[in-house]
Amino acid sequence: MTEPMKQSYWYCDACSRLLLHGEYRFNCTVCDNYDYCEQCVTTVDPPHPHRMIPELAYGREETIECATADLATAIRAAIRMYSDRHCMGTRDVDKENPSIYMDSYSWLTFKIIGDRSKNFGHGLRRLIEPRGYLAICGGNRPEWMITDFACIFQSIISVPIYTLFNDREIAYIVNNTKVSAVVCDKKMLKRFIDLQSQCPSLQHIVCMDPIPDVISNTPDNGLSIHFMGDIEQAGFIKKYDYVTVEPDDCLTIIYTSGSTGFPKGAIISESAFRATFPRWCLPSSLERVTLSYRPLSWAADRDAIITTFLCGGRTGFSTGDPSRFMEELGLVRPTYFGAPPSIWNKIYTEFKTSLALITAHCPSEVIA
Structure with a gap:
């Protein structure tokens, strides 16, 4: 039947x-x-x-009971429960000229994000043991969150690093936490290669983007450079058991901006991080949509994405270009939006400019 x-x-x-x-x-x-x-x-x-x-369009999902109350279990439950929904999206670019952005987003489903996160976690076990320290440094994109989830699945301690830190501050964080592996984008790849001589614990760099030939041919200095897609493929072939993060274990270390000296690291336990997300996998007809534009090395957008993820919502990632922010706000149309005063001032200025243009081209009787 x-x-x-x-x-x-x-x-x-x-x-x-x-x-x-x-x-x-x-x-x-x-x-x-x-x-x-x-x-x-x-x-x-x-x-x-x-x-x-x-x-x-989607309908009511069957609730999945979590056997344990840890964050990794909640993430895996959301992947199963919302598997065919849109999960994370990036802005499309012109195929002929990648510097031109289109007025549309492409979306990955929960299943794709889940499969990539699990495979990447398995693949990382070839490079780093559970309870080791792994830095994440790159622009806002699905691969950043895939790395974050992979670390949670394998009990690897994540250390987000702000991309606008100078070399001295980045080296300080790597040495302060004895980071042995870094996952970064192509913009940060050369910087980490150059910093390796100052960071004796750093053994592996995983690039979210294909590695340029000029870098892949770098002379051997004890540093291994990998493409993220290759690590995911290796994890697809060879699986490891999930490693549970105990409630009092360190899950992540978040560093301050360093405005008053070197950045200070805040050690966040699994239970403290999990307490940020009180609602897990509850069926709802209300769609939560988030626009991620603040650095993921800060807590605000990272928490917002995970909150959205656990309730079956979707996150659109900004390109990081401030001049395109209003376009992306209109394309993603978030149902939830948090911002500092500078962003609200920008929105208000754009609104006043648009209103002035409309008023200038409307007949006086319409305005009245």
Whole structure:
């Protein structure tokens, strides 16, 4: 007997059909909670006056009971419970000219993020033992969180490093925690290679991006350089058992900005970090969407992403270009948004500028 298709929480506002779980719904960027199905978005005449963005429709998920109350178990439960939902996304670029950003995002599902995190964790065990220290240094992107989850799964202590630290501050953190492996992006790769002579504990660098030939041919100095995709492939081939992080064990070390001297490290236990996330894997028709733009080496956005992840929401990552921030805010359309005063001032300034332009081009009777 064929299992009936699961219904979603959404219906088409044109034909009133209830959408099925896994179908695309085309959501209006202006009207509140207004959606078309895939057929109506191309056939309705006259077409809807506002831009419609494709998003996944999904239905109620079966609750998964966690046998233990640790963070690693909660993350794995979310991966299983929300496996086919969109999880993390990055802004598309022009295929012909990667320096040009498109007005769209591409999304990875919970299953893809989960599989990559598990495989990367298995692969890291070839380089570093549980309870070892691993630094993460790179821009906001899915690979940053994949590394974070991989460390949690294998009881590796993560040490986020701010990309704008100078070489002296980075070397201090690496030596202070005896970091033996670093996961970084291509922008930070050359800096860590150059710092290796000052950091005797550093043995491995894993790059989130393909390694340029000029760097892969660097003379042997006791430092191994790896591509993240190769480590994930190795982890797919050879599996290791998960390693439990005990409640009082150190899970991560978060460093201050260093504005009053060298950065100071705060040791965060598993139970203290887990206490930030009181809600785990509870079915809800409310979709949580987050825009990640603050450095993940700080606690705020890292916590926001994990909170969103554990309730089945999705996170869109900013490109990191401040001039594109308002574009990305409109493309991701977060349902939750935290910001310092400087960002709110920027939003207010953009609003006043747009309002002035609209007012200048409207007839006086419309404004009245």
